[in-house]
Amino acid sequence: GENVEQHPSTLSVQEGDSAVIKCTYSDSASNYFPWYKQELGKRPQLIIDIRSNVGEKKDQRIAVTLNKTAKHFSLHITETQPEDSAVYFCAASPNSGGSNYKLTFGKGTLLTVNP
């Protein structure tokens, strides 16, 4: 099955700096890569996702890049703000149709943005 590794497990930055979280995956059939944000005591929520036919996707201060050859993808947050403090999870899915929409999650990165 799919295996997703996520690094670092904790990340502390100063407000206004950039943050980068990296994930690798093992199954070459995976073609859908979402990122979820989970604030303390809350449910995970999707913040951005990318399909394998795209190398990069941006949404305001967040961006995701994908390297299918190397089987890794990264989340980039620019101009970080204290409200970006949360746990971030990457995930991968073969998403190949039918019933095969399971997500395999990384173990998460605790991002702390210091004012």
Add this chain to the structure above:
Amino acid sequence: NAGVTQTPKFQVLKTGQSMTLQCAQDMNHNSMYWYRQDPGMGLRLIYYSASEGTTDKGEVPNGYNVSRLNKREFSLRLESAAPSQTSVYFCASSEPEPGRYEQYFGPGTRLTVT
């Protein structure tokens, strides 16, 4: 729309007791999922239901059973709870069509087994 709802929010069980966690969604989604979240372990899939009438094992199914009662509801049962099942349980749903792959999560159930 309430989205995905879960009951109860908190539960304490003694070892060997049984209970059922309830999940319902009002988004007319076909697929539903149960995850457990443990510190440092991320979200691990227990069972999922791709559509009404089907259920399949995920990564960590041992000790659990599920029922897809109808399109809206997907329950998770612990027949004989063990301390290793202490965790936060999340239900999620999705409508996996091209361009719509997001999983929507419920608020979670915090379960403690003593």
